[in-house]
Amino acid sequence: MTRPFKPRQHQMGNMQGETLMGLLVGLTVGLVALAGGSALLANQLRGHRMARQDSQLQHDLRSAVDWMARELNQAHFVANAWQTRSPGECADPFCAGLDDFSIHGSRITFSHDRNHNGTKDNNECLGFRLVKGALQARTACSPEVWTALNDTASLQLTQLEWQLHCTKAQGWLQRRVDLSMTAQWPGDAGRQVQLQRKIHIRNAVPVSRMDLFCP
Template sequence: MAYRQAADFGAGRTCNGSAQTQQGETLVGLLVGLGMSMVVLAAGSQMLAQLLQGHRLALQDSHMHHDLRSALDTIAKELRQAQAIGQAYRRRATAQCADAFCAGQADLVVQGQRISFGQDRNQNGLMDNNECLGFRLRDHELQIRTACTPEVWTDLTDAGSLKMTGLNWQVHCEKRGRWVARWVTVQMSAQWPSDATRALSLSQTVSLRNDVPDSPWPVVCGAAP
């Protein structure tokens, strides 16, 4: 009897005499599991792609803001010194504005999106050819003027990375005794070169450090008060 029980047990029976069945995953179960894994993998890949796309757009927007801010800072730096002249306390001591940087072609002039002005860089009181400055838009790029005659314009921005769409100037004037103080509001707008929906605008008001005598009244200020 003991020998027969051992034989039965070795033949795949349990100690209580019931049959023991070996079971594994079916083909259908494997296919379902594989399909679910592919769905999860696809969803994860899509989330990663969206995350990378968002990071790329944020980086591009940051570069666009930086480039536009740098251009505006350059304008503000030069514009503050518009019509500056060496020894202004002596050359502009009278009520008549007669120096080369106070009236005439070097006066502050706004023509549409363009602004022009002079600046006595070497402080000799004379208008040298490299002392005519200005800013303008040309072919969606911001340009700076660096020479009087012939005019020389140099690009400050690149339309391939920052497409300039607007440049506006508004000059404000205030008479203070026999002097005229002025400040200029600059508004710039740009967009991403390949996506017009991604646009940015910045503005800044720049106070001109150099007042000018009120005679003659600056043309840029309009009618005299």
Template sequence: MADEHMTGAHERGETLMGLLVGLSVGWVVLAAGSALLSTHLRGHRMALHDSHLHHDLRSAMDWMARELRKAHYSAGAWASRSPAACKDAFCDGPEDFSIKGKQIEFSHDRNHNGEQDKNECMGFRLSGKALQTKRSCSASGDWLAITDNANLQITDLRWQLRCEQRQGWLHRSVEMALTAQWPNDPSRQVSLTHTVHLRNDLPASQQALFCP
């Protein structure tokens, strides 16, 4: 009987040891699985952030391109412009088109009346990591932010003008390049470029003013 009792105690000890080993292995597997899941979720979250960053930057660039294409538009251009001269208010000064560093300015005939009204001067610039748009022809320009630094920070804005004469007319295109980052993670950046072909050609005689 004593031998049987000792054998039973020995068998119970082996079972407890196996249980402890199994629990240890289980905890290791669980920890590894949790770390893997955490890494996967972090990667998914970063990919989602990058997608939102790209979408927001693309939306801003597309809107800027749509407005810039209208530069120099005037409803009466057919009567005021020829290869030799331009006699309307949308091609006679730097407010109608100019590039200075990270800033571009232009004008277009919003209400199609052939006259340059106070709200028909536009532009875009980078100021304090925010994109701003010009809203008037006043000396101050009445600039307004169109991006929010809390959600999107613009770190660079570049303009490259290209000009070409075609049968007495000046055809131009502008390449714009934007770089943005997440506010809390400067390492996450997105850069986009887009070439905008201006729809309204100017007389070649205006090249010195608008294509220096």
């Protein structure tokens, strides 16, 4: 004869469920850990974004300085200069006046013979200046035309300085311009980048023009 099944009372008595308090404590600990992890991830993402922005800021500023240096390096260039220039005189239109080289505050202007024809065309008056956070380039002689090179909503320039150094060499005037430029992210003065560059002007002018081009 088969005996009827009876559950073991001692096994049933040993089975216990989790209390409500234990569940709440566990849930609280989990939420705290989740919040901490989320804050850590947010800080990491913010740091990564700021690092990328700073890298982009440095890249943009360096590109601007490189381009400005290349242009300024050619100031006073004219084709066949040996025919128009000597230590005693300068008979070409690229060393005749302030449009050919001058510095005033953040503004520098200069000229050079882009197309090598010996004549100053209207697009051969160049220069740079800082206006309300924007770097502007001069692209025409008369009337003057200035074009912004950066969007101040994403890059703001705060300082542009030029320092001129002049030396005499065998009747010729040799010059060097020290450029200093500072930029920042708009509205964040604590994140600034500054670059400096020494720019040697290749094309000499007669010492007789020193009062005009190196006052």
